[in-house]
Amino acid sequence: MKLHINLGENGYDILVKRGALKKADEHMNLARRVLIVTDSGVPKEYAETLLPRCKDGVLFVLNQGEDSKCFAMLEKLLSVMLQHDFSRKDCVVAVGGGMVGDISAFAAASYMRGIDFYNVPTTLLSQVDSSIGGKCAVNLCGVKNIVGAFHQPKAVLIDPDLLKTLDKRQFACGLAEVIKMALTSEKELFELLEREELDANLDEVILRALKIKARVVDEDEKEQGVRKILNFGHTIGHGIESTTDLLHGECVALGLLPMCAPKVRERAVALLKKYDLYNLPALNWEKIQDAAFHDKKADGDTVCVTTVEEIGTYKLQSMKTIDVLKLAKDHLKG
Amino acid sequence: MKLHINLGENGYDILVKRGALKKADEHMNLARRVLIVTDSGVPKEYAETLLPRCKDGVLFVLNQGEDSKCFAMLEKLLSVMLQHDFSRKDCVVAVGGGMVGDISAFAAASYMRGIDFYNVPTTLLSQVDSSIGGKCAVNLCGVKNIVGAFHQPKAVLIDPDLLKTLDKRQFACGLAEVIKMALTSEKELFELLEREELDANLDEVILRALKIKARVVDEDEKEQGVRKILNFGHTIGHGIESTTDLLHGECVALGLLPMCAPKVRERAVALLKKYDLYNLPALNWEKIQDAAFHDKKADGDTVCVTTVEEIGTYKLQSMKTIDVLKLAKDHLKG
Numbered sequence: 003m004k005l006h007i008n009l010g011e012n013g014y015d016i017l018v019k020r021g022a023l024k025k026a027d028e029h030m031n032l033a034r035r036v037l038i039v040t041d042s043g044v045p046k047e048y049a050e051t052l053l054p055r056c057k058d059g060v061l062f063v064l065n066q067g068e069d070s071k072c073f074a075m076l077e078k079l080l081s082v083m084l085q086h087d088f089s090r091k092d093c094v095v096a097v098g099g100g101m102v103g104d105i106s107a108f109a110a111a112s113y114m115r116g117i118d119f120y121n122v123p124t125t126l127l128s129q130v131d132s133s134i135g136g137k138c139a140v141n142l143c144g145v146k147n148i149v150g151a152f153h154q155p156k157a158v159l160i161d162p163d164l165l166k167t168l169d170k171r172q173f174a175c176g177l178a179e180v181i182k183m184a185l186t187s188e189k190e191l192f193e194l195l196e197r198e199e200l201d202a203n204l205d206e207v208i209l210r211a212l213k214i215k216a217r218v219v220d221e222d223e224k225e226q227g228v229r230k231i232l233n234f235g236h237t238i239g240h241g242i243e244s245t246t247d248l249l250h251g252e253c254v255a256l257g258l259l260p261m262c263a264p265k266v267r268e269r270a271v272a273l274l275k276k277y278d279l280y281n282l283p284a285l286n287w288e289k290i291q292d293a294a295f296h297d298k299k300a301d302g303d304t305v306c307v308t309t310v311e312e313i314g315t316y317k318l319q320s321m322k323t324i325d326v327l328k329l330a331k332d333h334l335k336g
Numbered sequence: 337m338k339l340h341i342n343l344g345e346n347g348y349d350i351l352v353k354r355g356a357l358k359k360a361d362e363h364m365n366l367a368r369r370v371l372i373v374t375d376s377g378v379p380k381e382y383a384e385t386l387l388p389r390c391k392d393g394v395l396f397v398l399n400q401g402e403d404s405k406c407f408a409m410l411e412k413l414l415s416v417m418l419q420h421d422f423s424r425k426d427c428v429v430a431v432g433g434g435m436v437g438d439i440s441a442f443a444a445a446s447y448m449r450g451i452d453f454y455n456v457p458t459t460l461l462s463q464v465d466s467s468i469g470g471k472c473a474v475n476l477c478g479v480k481n482i483v484g485a486f487h488q489p490k491a492v493l494i495d496p497d498l499l500k501t502l503d504k505r506q507f508a509c510g511l512a513e514v515i516k517m518a519l520t521s522e523k524e525l526f527e528l529l530e531r532e533e534l535d536a537n538l539d540e541v542i543l544r545a546l547k548i549k550a551r552v553v554d555e556d557e558k559e560q561g562v563r564k565i566l567n568f569g570h571t572i573g574h575g576i577e578s579t580t581d582l583l584h585g586e587c588v589a590l591g592l593l594p595m596c597a598p599k600v601r602e603r604a605v606a607l608l609k610k611y612d613l614y615n616l617p618a619l620n621w622e623k624i625q626d627a628a629f630h631d632k633k634a635d636g637d638t639v640c641v642t643t644v645e646e647i648g649t650y651k652l653q654s655m656k657t658i659d660v661l662k663l664a665k666d667h668l669k670g
Contacts, residue, residue, distance in 0.1 A: 073407075073411045073414075077407045080407075080476055080482070080483050081476060081477055084476060084477050084479060084482060111485070112446070112483045112484060112485060113482070113483060114483075114484075115471065115473065115484045115485055115486055116486075139449065142411070142418060143415055143418050145418060148414070148418060148447070148448060149414050150446060150448075150449045151445070151446060151449055151450070151485060152449055152450075
């Protein structure tokens with residue numbers, strides 16, 4: 003299955019295909035110098051599968067974790083390309099999650115003012131989310147993604163077989179983002195997730211989620227604002243993330259519930275339970291309030307939130323922070 | 337006088353106007369956070385003239401010299417913006433020569449994936465040359481401009497008054513590039529330089545040189561190759577630069593002479609003498625040969641050179657390295 007991202011000269015294909023990694027050279031031009039970037043948390047056989055398919059491949063393994071997405075490591079990647087005499091005609095391939103993709107794409111964007119970049123995302127989250135949009139970046143002084151560029155990949159290779167080795171919680175986190183997108187934008191996808199076993203439909207689910215993201219990003223270029231629906235569930239979600247040990251996706255899953263109408267919420271809770279995403283820890287609402295609305299006054303200021311009254315549709319609306327918090331308290335009781 | 341660089345959405349104006357710096361806020365939007373970048377070799381009153389015209393200006397002074405155009409300094413500039421809470425709506429202004437412009441523009445290109453950049457070039461070379469093209473970069477591991485981006489300025493402010501403080505040799509170096517462009521592309525400019533006093537015509541000379549560069553860069557987008565004429569004089573010039581203490585522009589001035597037909601050369605020598613650019617040092621031809629043609633065999637390989645048979649016209653042609661060297665030896669006798 004293939005999705006073409008229509009950006010004129012910069013357009014590219016996203017291929018969703020099991021076993022694609024083993025035939026990577028059919029989908030990417032690897033007959034040149036290739037810097038393969040991966041991290042220590044990615045099964046090393048993935049990069050090693052790719053390496054012999056490159057005419058002149060160089061492997062670079064980052065330490066797993068957000069700390070590697072830094073300026074010093076960017077300089078290191080660029081230096082490695084320089085040491086290996088990379089020219090404007092050579093390329094970079096990321097094999098990993100969002101962190102690996104972000105820093106590798108920025109290295110490709112800035113080496114000689116831009117060389118080819120391919121993305122082979124290995125987590126569900128990066129497969130459905132970060133491989134669209136062309137944003138790349140590193141962190142600086144503790145601020146995420148503050149330095150970067152827009153650099154479209156030449157192609158994205160999504161091999162759902164690679165998810166077999168993914169940690170279950172990480173897999174569920176990716177799925178939380180899929181559920182988020184289905185709730186605001188596609189009833190059919192939501193019902194597929196409710197009705198079917200995921201294993202048998204994973205490729206289809208990934209492709210549908212990609213299509214939603216592609217549509218939203220595309221619309222956003224014309225109409226500022228629609229992209230805000232990608233933050234559905236994130237206001238309360240961020241508050242929970244700052245005050246518990248839950249992972250980002252797990253918090254988003256919880257954060258979207260208060261923003262749904264009762265009937266939608268009922269189905270959403272059932273779906274989250276099905277995929278082991280409904281795990282309510284003890285919540286400290288005072289701390290959540292501080293983290294979610296830090297610079298806002300609780301009793302007067304408003305925030306823009308996405309709400310879902312019918313599955314597959316959304317409203318962007320302004321709500322008082324106190325009302326958002328009340329909804330969250332009411333619907334996230336342990 | 338104003339030159340519009342036509343790049344659609346990314347188009348911008350280059351203003352050539354004496355006293356423009358003192359009225360910078362009329363030509364740039366400084367009613368926001370502004371990072372002013374300059375270096376220790378630029379008279380400090382230039383940046384200080386600009387600073388009070390900014391709503392919220394921050395001054396950063398680099399050490400003079402190519403060593404500052406490095407990755408560590410890029411990170412420093414980005415950190416300063418971050419410390420001062422720069423948003424996507426703030427901007428960077430370069431006040432200096434090519435080095436300051438290159439690193440500042442790259443910082444602006446990558447901060448939050450791109451914020452506004454203004455250029456106030458303070459050397460003749462940067463005024464006529466590096467303010468067109470949108471290329472920005474830093475050096476890495478001793479390799480020049482290997483990491484960078486394309487980022488067009490919002491405007492370029494050329495104030496010829498700023499050249500009054502410029503070192504005479506540096507001024508002549510900028511003029512060497514103007515003469516180079518006139519020889520290949522505009523007889524009228526060449527004759528203006530021959531006939532008139534420069535002081536009285538400097539603004540006009542700058543604008544004409546800018547127009548030539550703009551035309552060449554514009555044509556190059558369609559037709560690979562024309563841009564090579566910007567390297568006129570550089571083959572032998574680089575050889576001389578690597579083996580003597582002369583500055584880049586002084587070497588280019590000498591390097592273009594062998595590539596001219598006899599009558600053209602005669603007038604070019606006279607013009608270089610007029611502007612104190614005809615200073616022939618003792619030349620070691622063996623070393624020049626190595627530096628100019630390092631990886632080429634002297635007796636078989638060819639190089640692409642620009643030659644000028646009539647002022648204002650050029651030919652791109654393939655010549656044996658041995659023939660280029662013979663021409664240089666014959667016409668650059670001390």
